[in-house]
Amino acid sequence: MSRGARAIVICPDIRGAKHDLDAASRLEEACGLALAIGIVVAEAFVLPVRDVKPNTLFGSGQVQTIADKCELELAELVVVDGALSPIQQRNLEDKLKRKVIDRTGLILEIFGERAATAEGRLQVELAHLDYQQSRLVRSWTHLERQRGGFGFLGGPGETQIEADRRMIRQRMARLRKELEQVRRTRALHRERRNRAPxxxxxxxxxxxxxxxxxxxxxxxxxxxxxxxxxxxxxxxxxxxxxxxxxxxxxxxxxxxxxxxxxxxxxxxxxxxxxxxxxxxxxxxxxxxxxxxxxxxxxxxxxxxxxxxxxxxxxxxxxxxxxxxxxxxxxxxxxxxxxxxxxxxxxxxxxxxxxxxxxxxxxxxxxxxxxxASSRIYHITLPVGEGQKLAWLHAHGQVMSEKDAGEGDNGPLREFEVRLSPKEFGRFAQL
The missing domain is CATH 3.40.50.300 (P-loop containing nucleotide triphosphate hydrolases)
Known part of the structure; x- marks a missing residue:
């Protein structure tokens, strides 16, 4: 899907379906999603759907209306703000003679373009593969073609689409392992921050x-x-x-x-x-x-x-x-x-x-x-503990300070200081 492609954006308003947003708000959000991936919205409209058609989602008259809009607006892409089954997506593309993408595919495109971290990229690729494996039928017109041979590349009679699905499953398994390692690393970072504190x-x-x-x-x-x-x-x-x-x-x-x-x-x-x-x-x-x-x-x-x-x-x-x-x-x-x-x-x-x-x-x-959780702590320190004394004044609210006699390491000072539990924990680590 190229940036700058002209698109018709359709929000199916399916009778009886429940959504957090009304149809107008969902259509506006769908247009926002399209714009976020660089698509030019040529026209956008809500299309009431009384009965969902298993093959195309929309009725035949509505499909013709969409086709006419595409011709009029010179649109090369149709965005449907809803979930399309692989069959619905393929049939709509056949009838409209244009690429059709649903809400899931659109959001996946955005995530794929924007993810910057290693984990983000891994998650997006995993999601893409999960989405694609049920839609491989759209990529292959030679489903009857069979692969012979032996070994890893496909047993006798394995079709091309079965081989591709197997490769996707293997790739997804590798991605899940990599993601688990990334998650463990992030959990360690989070634990370290909690100790900071x-x-x-x-x-x-x-x-x-x-x-x-x-x-x-x-x-x-x-x-x-x-x-x-x-x-x-x-x-x-x-x-x-x-x-x-x-x-x-x-x-x-x-x-x-x-x-x-x-x-x-x-x-x-x-x-x-x-x-x-x-x-x-x-x-x-x-x-x-x-x-x-x-x-x-x-x-x-x-x-x-x-x-x-x-x-x-x-x-x-x-x-x-x-x-x-x-x-x-x-x-x-x-x-x-x-x-x-x-x-x-x-x-x-x-x-x-x-x-x-x-x-x-x-x-x-x-x-x-x-x-709000700060409390008063009574802390006694040797006068020679300059670093800790300075830290208390810099990070806590010192309520009072007085001499506390002599200790093993010289004169002592007693502080009444307001600190949060996290700040007190950090002070204890000095």
Missing amino acids: WPVIALVGYTNAGKSTLFNRLTDADVMAEDLLFATLDPTMRAIRLPGVEKAILSDTVGFISDLPTQLVAAFRATLEEVTAADVIVHVRDIASPATAAQKSQVLEVLAELGVTGGEDEESPIPIIEAWNKWDLLDPERADDLADIAAAADDIVPISAIDGTGMDNLIAALDRLLT
């Missing part, structure tokens, strides 16, 4: 909610942040400093999306494992989107599946701040109504990551949550 702040949210823009705003980084779905696929981490926390790790994660293709669920969840180890979660919401409530439900559903929360109505074991992003795009009346709601809640912060609105309030909220 700096608090972790994870940014989560629906795709294109503005997480990477906020990440860049808070860290002065240059992570890819564009008005595209899935601009970020691989976890990115940077250190930031808060008023009461010398160092915290900020993690940017892949955006959530409704109806995620089954082939990508494992890749998606693995990418989000970092969230389960976070001390605070910042749920970045595109508050200007008409679908913001449905997007929130989708995010909370995924967090619940990860074990981070118990569901939309249950309290999370990890504190969550809602950052209502894109505040600058709201009309004044809507902004006033939402400001009243935010003012009555202590876990909602209106922001605009693009122009910096609300950043001070967000930083203050993060600081409050990360220092």
Whole structure:
């Protein structure tokens, strides 16, 4: 599929099917997915489907309508925002005389282009192979051709498609082994960070909610942040400093999306494992989107599946701040109504990551949550322990300090200092 290809984007509105988003929002999201991979959307429309046709999904009259649209718009590609079976995809291509791609194939294309880390690339290749093995019939017109011979290259009577499927299964098995090694390595890195021990702040949210823009705003980084779905696929981490926390790790994660293709669920969840180890979660919401409530439900559903929360109505074991992003795009009346709601809640912060609105309030909220578990420690140190004395003054809130007599190593000083448990753990390692 070449970048710049002209496409017709269709959202099938199947009677009785349940979705988190309405048909119009799903169509807009499908167009966003197409744009994210460089496709030119020539036309987009919702197509009601009363009864799903096993061979083509759409009825014959609807297929002809699609064909006419393709001719009129000079489209070389048809994007169907739904899951097509291999037979449906092949039959639609035969009738339309154009390449047809479904939602799964489209998202796989985006993931394949954007994945940057070793694990991301392995996950995407594995997902691609899983998707392709059921569609090999589309690649081979000589299914009756048989392979003779012996050994590994195919036993007597093995057809070409059987050989190809066997090769895909072998490649998938190798990829799973490589992925397991990558996961073990990442788990070791996460364990090392937990011993550090700096608090972790994870940014989560629906795709294109503005997480990477906020990440860049808070860290002065240059992570890819564009008005595209899935601009970020691989976890990115940077250190930031808060008023009461010398160092915290900020993690940017892949955006959530409704109806995620089954082939990508494992890749998606693995990418989000970092969230389960976070001390605070910042749920970045595109508050200007008409679908913001449905997007929130989708995010909370995924967090619940990860074990981070118990569901939309249950309290999370990890504190969550809602950052209502894109505040600058709201009309004044809507902004006033939402400001009243935010003012009555202590876990909602209106922001605009693009122009910096609300950043001070967000930083203050993060600081409050990360220092909420701080407690007073009474620590006695020899005066000669200059490094530890300096560390306490630099990283803790020293409430009082007084002489504590003589010790084996000379004069002692007693400190009353406020530290978080993680900071105290770090002090104990000095």
